[in-house]
Amino acid sequence: MIGLKGTLNVIDNSGALLVECVNVLKQKVNNGWGSVGDEIVCVVKRARPVTGQTSASAAKVRQGDVRRAVIVRTRKAVRRPDGRFIRFDDNAAVLLNNKREMLGTRIGGVVSADLRMKGWGKIVSLAPKVV
Numbered sequence: 470m471i472g473l474k475g476t477l478n479v480i481d482n483s484g485a486l487l488v489e490c491v492n493v494l495k496q497k498v499n500n501g502w503g504s505v506g507d508e509i510v511c512v513v514k515r516a517r518p519v520t521g522q523t524s525a526s527a528a529k530v531r532q533g534d535v536r537r538a539v540i541v542r543t544r545k546a547v548r549r550p551d552g553r554f555i556r557f558d559d560n561a562a563v564l565l566n567n568k569r570e571m572l573g574t575r576i577g578g579v580v581s582a583d584l585r586m587k588g589w590g591k592i593v594s595l596a597p598k599v600v
Contacts, residue, residue: 470545471503476514477562480541480580481573484528485564487515488538503540505547506587508569511538511562529572530564536572538562539589541580541596555581555600563592571595 471477471490479485488511493503503509512535519528530536542561546554557579564572571591580596593599 471507471509471540471543471560472501475560477511477538477540477560479538479564480561480576480578481563481571482575482577483530483564483573484517484519485513485515485530485534485536486517488512488536488562488564489514491535494537504545505540505543505581505583506589507540508565509538509540509562511536537565537567537569539565539584539592541584541592542578543581547581547583549583555583557581557600 475490477488490509490511492510493501494508513530513532516530516532540562542557546556548554566572576596579598579600582599585593
């Protein structure tokens with residue numbers, strides 16, 4: 470359950486390391502809390518430093534940028550249809566552009582299998598492990 474001011478790790482190669490949620494984009498279900506597969510608006514709190522040797526296109530985000538993201542892991546347990554509960558060690562997200570496409574080209578971590586059911590098959594296909 471991710472709400473206002475919740476922090477998430479970024480697991481793609483967009484250049485951001487840590488983001489803070491400022492809004493959950495969905496209908497009036499669940500009173501403003503986001504779960505796996507929900508889209509959020511977030512602020513980049515920590516990003517990889519831009520060195521002089523890398524090109525400007527290598528760092529896609531900077532600290533303070535407002536971006537959209539999709540939640541891929543949560544600490545709060547999520548119930549599966551077969552009755553199992555799945556919970557992760559941290560909260561994580563993948564950054565998106567305005568067209569709901571991934572900002573990065575790689576994913577470096579485990580993602581939830583619930584993403585496939587919510588229409589984020591591209592993220593699931595790029596992830597090294599799906600739980």
